[in-house]
Amino acid sequence: MMPHFVMVSVLLMCQITAWAHKASDSYLVVDVKGNAITAQWDIALRDIDFALGLDRDGNAEITWGELRARQSDVSAWALSRLALTRSGSCPLQVTSLQVDEHTDGGYAVLHLVGVCPGATGALGLQYRLLFDLDSLHRGLLRLTLDGNTHTTVISPTSGAMQFVVTQTSRWEQFNQYLIEGIWHIWIGFDHILFLLSLLLPAVLVLEMRRWQGVNSFGLAFREVLWVVTSFTAAHSITLSLAALGLVSLPSRLVESAIALSVMLAAANNLWPVVQHRRWLVAFGFGLIHGFGFASVLAELGLPVDALALSLLGFNAGVEVGQIAIVTGFLPAAFLLRNTRFYLHGVFVLGSWLTMLVAFIWLLERAFDLKLMTA
């Protein structure tokens, strides 16, 4: 008879009690680098008490001393319910015990380390904490596997899980930096203007102190190829050195030097000093531009695990952007090379304008001024 009376009091009241408190969770943060594992596991003290009984004096309060006294039991219990594998089982051990608070009360914090037989391939994880006692318990896992982060809510039905360092994510990473590189060359007007200043005379030749068009496309193409290749080689070198933290220059100096390089490249068109070895100019100043790219990359941040790949992606992106500019520029310039429009409008006036703009950049960057709004 009695159960039915209790049931009446329960009737229709279910919804309110459903939202008091939260059910049991543990927070498991695992970092796997190669064969080395470090982890932090926060387990509610109430859950440990329910499974093992911590409250020795039965006063409904768990003290630090009561937890410490059971440290080896707690560790053995927890570790028996977590298995990690990478080419075989990765034995874990508890290095230290601390405490913390989450929204629903006090937690024991277990710091774990472990070593796996293998340093590559999939990571297996099986979590069974408390599932035998509390089917609403969940393990909230954040796993960083060689730099890739996975987050999962583990339930009694999760079973043994496999995490892989996916090739697609590497490829995506490369792509992401490739696009950043392209984007940067397109919005980096100083790089474009520098390159164009060096390319404008590629379709021309100075004869008797007068500029005129070159005879063959091949000549122009070879000149462009030399200039672009040297620029690329140079800025790839410094970009890599800076991104890897081997060389570092103050950004104000770098940015000012880039502005100066644009100015000098444009000036060289109006008052030719260097004619046949423009690729040397491209190489020399390219070294400076590389440091400029590196500062952009520093803002993006390079993933530690995929440093080389991302760097390669960014460099490749810059090249793709440059090639696009050259592909647009060269045929048009070659066709127009003997027109007054090109000789005077584009080449002379363009160089003057470039010099003026670069001069303003130089003032802005060297003296930290704001002269142009762009």
Place this chain on the structure above:
Amino acid sequence: MFGTLLASPARSVPRTPVDDATVIEKLPFRAGDSRARELNALRVNARKAPGDSMAAAALAKAYFDVAQALGDPRYVGYADAVLSQFNQPMPVDLQVLRGMLRQYRHDFDDALNDFAAVLAQDPKRASAHAWRGAIYLVLAQYDNARKECTALLELQRPVLHGGCTGLVQAYTGQLSSAHSTLQKTLALTRYDDQRLWLLTRLGEVSAWLGHNDRAERYYRDALALGRDDGYLLAVWADFLLDNNRPAEVVKLLAAWESSDPLLLRLAEAENTLQLPSAKAHLQALDDRFAAAKLRGDITHQAEEARFQLRLRKNTALALQLASANYQIQKEPRDLRVLLEAALAARDTEAAKPAREWLQSTGFEDAKMRTLAAQTLQLPPLVKKQVGTP
């Protein structure tokens, strides 16, 4: 996204206490308390006879009762783990419990199936009808609910029948009949837990009817029974908040911070009164909703909608939560938060299901009808303009 969420509970830095006597956690009860001793005895029994469904049912039931009394879902998990050791087909006693646990997690369809399976084996199991009635009310399937009420009458369970029928009447536009049904039922019982439940519902019905004095008398009679009851405290606090009496809510709920729904009401009252304690309580609610979301728990959506609407003024999110909640639960309080959120977000379309519910049921609460009328007067909304000045 998940990563940043995970970072929030882990935001605090682990520490190493210096003193062994430092208290790092308080348990719900002492080992020597009668409840703890009772649970322990049941645990020992169940362990001694692993296949004994009666022993398992007794333990699971005891866990579930503790969950109800303390509002602590850990005990629901414990009960569920006891049941999961049994394979299909389940003994009837265990299946009743599983249905209860499932409805608790808002798994209403599976819960209905469990209770139907119980009735197939034991047609006289009144509690299964009562639970089915309760679930149909939450789902706004009133014809189905009525059938369960009738079954309770046929089983000669007048108190269960009266409670069931009274609520169906209340939700379907017959508040006066509901009041008299519940009042007559109250006269049938001397058990405190039944009286508390009926008085609480009489308070709600009276408040919907606009009879505030009478509602207050019912609530006070229920409180005078001296039992802790989360539902009673919540609806009584809502009544006080609706009648601009936040100071009384602060006094009433000061010791109930551990319960999310009651903390929500406490924070609303403190916020209205601009008390300094409001800030910490709002943060605590933020953290608890985040923690619930992290484990994929959506049983808090109605509360979270109200929190976002009234306390965080985040109308877009509030409306999203209230709409999602309404897909699952359709009781008057779910309707109300949906209407309020739609009104705040100036989204007449989002309030449509609520208006249709009011129309089809004829639910008589004047406040709700006013809200619904207001949502109709909203100008048609170009969604993209929300949030721009």
